Amino acid sequence: xxxxxxxxxxxxxxxxxxxxxxxxxxxxxxxxxxxxxxxxxxxxxxxxxxxxxxxxxxxxxxxxxxxxxxxxxxxxxxxxxxxxxxxxxxxxxxxxxxxxxxxxxxxxxxxxxxxxxxxxxxxxxxxxxxxxxxxxxxxxxxxxxxxxxxxxxxxxxxxxxxxxxxxxxxxxxxxxxxxxxxxxxxxxxxxxxxxxxxxxxxxxxxxxxxxxxxxxxxxxxxxxxxxxxxxxxxxxxxxxxxxxxxxxxxxxxxxxxxxxxxxxxxxxxxxxxxxxxxxxxxxxx
Numbered sequence: 001x002x003x004x005x006x007x008x009x010x011x012x013x014x015x016x017x018x019x020x021x022x023x024x025x026x027x028x029x030x031x032x033x034x035x036x037x038x039x040x041x042x043x044x045x046x047x048x049x050x051x052x053x054x055x056x057x058x059x060x061x062x063x064x065x066x067x068x069x070x071x072x073x074x075x076x077x078x079x080x081x082x083x084x085x086x087x088x089x090x091x092x093x094x095x096x097x098x099x100x101x102x103x104x105x106x107x108x109x110x111x112x113x114x115x116x117x118x119x120x121x122x123x124x125x126x127x128x129x130x131x132x133x134x135x136x137x138x139x140x141x142x143x144x145x146x147x148x149x150x151x152x153x154x155x156x157x158x159x160x161x162x163x164x165x166x167x168x169x170x171x172x173x174x175x176x177x178x179x180x181x182x183x184x185x186x187x188x189x190x191x192x193x194x195x196x197x198x199x200x201x202x203x204x205x206x207x208x209x210x211x212x213x214x215x216x217x218x219x220x221x222x223x224x225x226x227x228x229x230x231x232x233x234x235x236x237x238x239x240x241x242x243x244x245x246x247x248x249x250x251x252x253x254x255x256x257x258x259x260x261x262x263x264x265x266x267x268x269x270x271x272x273x274x275x276x277x278x279x280x281x282x283x284x285x
Contacts, residue, residue, distance in 0.1 A: 018232045048154035082127075084109040086271065088169045089125035097129075097225055098244050099233045100165045104129035107279040110272025111173075125171045126262065126272050131164040135283055149284075150277035156263045160229060160256060167225040168262060178214035182207070185258075188268060203251035210234055210246050226255060 081090040093106035109127040111118040141148075141155050149155055160167060186204065193200060214236075216222075223235040223242060230252035235242035249255060267273040 020030060034214060045066055065151070074239045082106055082109060084125040084127065086111045087122055087125040087171075087173050089173065091125075091127035091169060094242075095129050095167070095169070097165075097167055097223060097233075097274060098235060098242060099225060100131070100167070102131060102133075102165075104165060104167055105132050107283075108272060108275030108277070110269040112269045112272075112277050122173055124178070126261070127169045127171075128272065128276050129167045129169065131158065131162075131166070134162045134164050134166070135161055137174075138280070138284060141280070144277040144281065144284065146274070146281040149280050150274060153265060155280070156259075160226070160259050163228045165225060165227055166259075167223055170222040170224070171221045172216055172218055172222075175218050176216045178211035178216055181216055182211040185211075188261045189254065192260055192264075193253045197251075197253065200210075200251045200253045203249045203254045206247050207234065207249055207254070210236065224258060226259065230255060232258070256259055 025096065080093050082093050083090050089109075091109055092105055094103040095106065096103045100209065105117045107128050107130050109125060111125045112123050114123050138155065138158060139151070144152070186208070189204070190196075196204075216236075217238060220238045221240075221242075223233070223237070225233040225235070227233065231251060232249040232255045233245045234247045234249060237243075261268055263273055
């Protein structure tokens with residue numbers, strides 16, 4: 001299904017980045033949701049202990065991720081894979097996608113949970129890929145720790161603004177109705193845009209059309225590929241890598257809001273952002 005959002009310069013409060021507004025108090029536990037839907041460690045622990053426990057868990061996951069990536073690379077020949085520890089979903093590394101000028105490098109993986117009552121149910125795994133040329137633009141963060149990188153919004157903004165490809169691969173670990181997926185995605189994007197312009201509305205309509213009436217089975221991959229700060233390709237594949245794109249989204253407000261959903265201050269997947277921060281810290285040593 002094809003669709004193209006209108007091409008125009010969005011109205012932004014900031015001349016360099018679209019304005020976003022994140023409502024962290026919304027109690028809704030949507031599929032993509034807000035940060036407050038992410039389960040925390042033992043609630044009987046103090047906030048400091050819970051934070052330390054979560055940080056330790058994420059560090060262990062990243063250690064497992066990098067070890068498995070190295071093992072896969074040495075044993076799989078030209079194709080190597082890294083396994084996301086919590087879901088056991090394997091991500092190919094490196095990865096070549098339609099519309100990209102070169103292969104992209106896997107930087108980190110994570111997962112998303114939806115909470116039913118007090119039970120966390122994993123819905124998808126995600127992996128972030130980056131054009132390796134972007135790393136040369138991050139010299140200011142060389143030698144920084146993963147913790148410093150994770151809290152540094154300007155680093156992630158620099159990655160977003162780079163006119164080089166970035167791609168997020170989402171792999172479903174359970175069946176999801178397409179409309180449910182879109183409603184949750186829209187619920188995460190819309191609050192991050194202060195005022196929708198006609199360009200934004202057209203882009204969201206194009207985005208919505210990809211998923212309406214489309215069942216998304218377990219194992220389906222959704223690729224969100226940013227070509228630059230205002231243009232993103234969307235590809236859906238139920239069997240391996242996509243052969244083409246389903247839509248082109250052209251709205252800087254929408255593309256940035258979506259990037260912020262996963263890598264902003266209120267990431268819906270803290271495990272993904274932590275893993276990416278660890279990956280960048282390793283690369284930028």
